[in-house]
Amino acid sequence: MGKRKSGAKQQQQQQQQQRRSQWSFKRLMVGAILGFLVIQVIRIELQAAGSTKTPDEWRALVKQRPYARLPTDARSPCPMLNLLANHGFLPRDGRHISKAQLYDALVLVGAPPTITYGFLTTVVYRMYHRVAPDAPFWTNFVAAPTIDLDMLAIHNLIEHDVSLTRLDSALDDTAIPQANLVRRMHQWTLQHDGQLDMQAEHDLRKIRWYESTLSNPKSHLGLLYQFSSSTECALLLDILGRDGTMRADHIEALLLDERFPDDWYPREKAYPALQALVRPLKCWYGIRKSAATLESLQALSNDTQQILV
Structure with missing residues (x-):
């Protein structure tokens, strides 16, 4: 026992x-x-530490890369990427862009290095990899060696409805900014203290959401794409703009002409990773809580209050 x-x-x-x-x-x-x-993470952050420029360094750099664009150039629904291509920080024709080229260009204007590298590596260059019908199964998991900017217009991968500057893909080419939408943003901003701030962005996005549901029978902005548009809000106001605002006199140059204004310069330090994660949540909440409606446009002048329905 x-x-x-x-x-x-x-x-x-x-x-x-x-x-x-x-x-x-x-x-x-x-x-x-x-x-x-x-x-x-440490390696990526250290390598990117010297990528940003002072205002004087940027002005000298952009003088060497003047704005130029041909009708045959490929462009995307993203103004920031088009800006970089129009000034030669990406291939000017918008084609055959490697991950390294896209990463370097985005970090140059202050994008958060680790988040940008991770997003390009795990999402963008895998999502847009074109698999041949007779390719082996494992090629489904291979990243594309390069992408073209117009590939980003493929609907409901990254591109989505309810853009501030574009019509929905069912209505027009999303690579083309709409002059009346951008000028509406400018006019709205002039009537709200001369800056496009967080609240103005939320209100304009909410109005575009209403317009999209009325003008596009295929309109779709599910939760995933709500967060995607909220990320765009952060990029617009913290990287193209600064500290949650964009100057009114920069709006048409950046978002319609897609060129860098002479007095614009990028962030001197990379966008903090924590802020890059938190700001989109604030933008999403702000859009959901915005009280703006189609009637809110009535305060604008007649040439910009057109409702696209």
């Missing part, structure tokens, strides 16, 4: 030791993965 109890106790101790060993191995693996990720 005593031997059986002793044997059972030894077996129990062995099982406990095995569980402790397994748990130690799991902790070791988790620690190794976290350590690797931390090292990668």
